[in-house]
Amino acid sequence: MSERLTLRQGYFANPDAFQALADLLQDVFGIDITLQNRLGGPDPSSMPFGYFDETGRCIANFSAFAMPLVIEGRVVRAAGFQSGAVRPDYRGRGLYRDLMQRAFAWADAEGFEVGILLTDKPDLYRAFGFQVLPQFRFCGKVPPTTSTGIHSRDLDLANSDDVALVSHILANRQPVSAVFSVQRQSEMFLLNSFFDPEIRLSYLHTFDAVIAWKLEGESLHMLDIAAPRIPLMADICSALGVVVDRVEVCFPTDRLGWVGEARPYAGSCALMIRGLEPSAIKVPLMLSPLADF
Ligand SMILES: CC(C)(COP(=O)(O)OP(=O)(O)OC[C@H]1O[C@@H](n2cnc3c(N)ncnc32)[C@H](O)[C@@H]1OP(=O)(O)O)[C@@H](O)C(=O)NCCC(=O)NCCS
Structure with a gap:
């Protein structure tokens, strides 16, 4: 991993860092999350983990947030995971693995019972205990x-x-x-x-x-x-x-x-969960x- 990158977490209060994440997600997924600013702002429970270069560019990110679920009549304290991306030049160096480990460890330490995410690359998350939930x-x-x-x-x-x-x-x-x-x-x-x-x-x-x-x-x-x-x-x-x-x-x-x-339902993304057996x-x-x- 490059020593020139700086790790930041929980950085949404910094407008430049939020804009740098928005640029990363625009470049990788073609979506504009700054639209949220017109709709009441980002989820206040968000806990983003990101690597930034010396110019302030966001190179890699993975975010956790609180997403309480109702499952079979019971309120379950769940963490959602989203905004996972690494700039193409920096892929294959373990940056994403590092950010996943940090985000999952943070969610465990916070006492979230369940983790949930949507992905078109389910294999990325199996090693962390995520399983596909059929829809x-x-x-x-x-x-x-x-x-x-x-x-x-x-x-x-x-x-x-x-x-x-x-x-x-x-x-x-x-x-x-x-x-x-x-x-x-x-x-x-x-x-x-x-x-x-x-x-x-x-x-x-x-x-x-x-x-x-x-x-x-x-x-x-x-x-x-x-x-x-x-x-x-x-x-x-x-x-x-x-x-x-x-x-x-x-x-x-x-x-x-x-x-x-x-x-x-076979959508483009699989729903994955950990902390609860799909069965x-x-x-x-x-x-x-x-x-x-
Ligand atoms: C997917 C992505 C985030 C991986 O980033 P990365 O920094 O290259 O990943 P890492 O180098 O940390 O690799 C982590 C692990 O994932 C594996 N991996 C990487 N890309 C993968 C893919 N497309 N499918 C399955 N596994 C993959 C690696 O082999 C590695 O496994 P290992 O540690 O057992 O060797 C990056 O390619 C990307 O931004 N892609 C476009 C956006 C995207 O798909 N985001 C994920 C949305 S769910």
């Missing part, structure tokens, strides 16, 4: 309309009033599923909605609920719901006024009053795409 989508028919009195309006995250409304609801949300979901995680919900222009956020005034959804082909994909109490599928579909007759739900549907057929979770699950990190 399923829930597919079925749109239920008959229950009421004509429920309406929705589209939200726009370019509008600061709408950002404030969504943030307020996220801060007080009921977890979307008691089987498997994030207990709270506002920053990624906002950022993921912002990143994908096809995602629609609809506000159901009657339920003070935000539905994240998109149309794909002939079906409605329900991605997440932020609400003080999760509305029923029939009410949601009535409010959205959808014209398709199929729905695919990207989280367990235990709170929707609706059951779909569980179909294996200990008996029911099909999926992490909402709005909680992707």
Whole structure:
């Protein structure tokens, strides 16, 4: 490892260092995390570990953050891991291994019970005890309309009033599923909605609920719901006024009053977990795409 690199951890209070990480993630993944500054800022629980060169450039990074989960009715203290990248010229020298070791050791010392991450390179993490958690989508028919009195309006995250409304609801949300979901995680919900222009956020005034959804082909994909109490599928579909007759739900549907057929989901990234045997979770699950990190 080059002795000219400096290790920094927990450096988000330093705007130059945060910008240097943003540049690294822009260069490696083509994403702009500075958008978070318009959406309430980065997750305050973030604990980034990074190597910086003499000019202040971020060469390598791996971050941990608190991501409390609900798993089969129990709140589990989980750490999420994200923003793992090394600049091409510095790869193959053990920098990432070093940062992974630091981040996992930090999470262990902090007493996190479970670790969770999403990756297209699962082999990187197996040596640290991570195992793939299979994911399923829930597919079925749109239920008959229950009421004509429920309406929705589209939200726009370019509008600061709408950002404030969504943030307020996220801060007080009921977890979307008691089987498997994030207990709270506002920053990624906002950022993921912002990143994908096809995602629609609809506000159901009657339920003070935000539905994240998109149309794909002939079906409605329900991605997440932020609400003080999760509305029923029939009410949601009535409010959205959808014209398709199929729905695919990207989280367990235990709170929707609706059951779909569980179909294996093979996304570009695997969901991995450590601290909990995948076989200990008996029911099909999926992490909402709005909680992707
Ligand atoms: C993946 C990446 C972070 C590895 O960084 P690196 O500094 O070259 O990794 P290291 O030199 O520390 O290698 C760590 C270990 O991972 C292994 N490894 C490296 N790249 C790998 C890959 N693409 N798939 C599987 N294992 C890999 C190495 O062989 C090494 O294993 P070893 O210690 O048992 O020999 C880097 O290639 C990168 O930034 N890639 C693009 C972004 C990315 O994919 N990030 C990970 C997102 S989950």
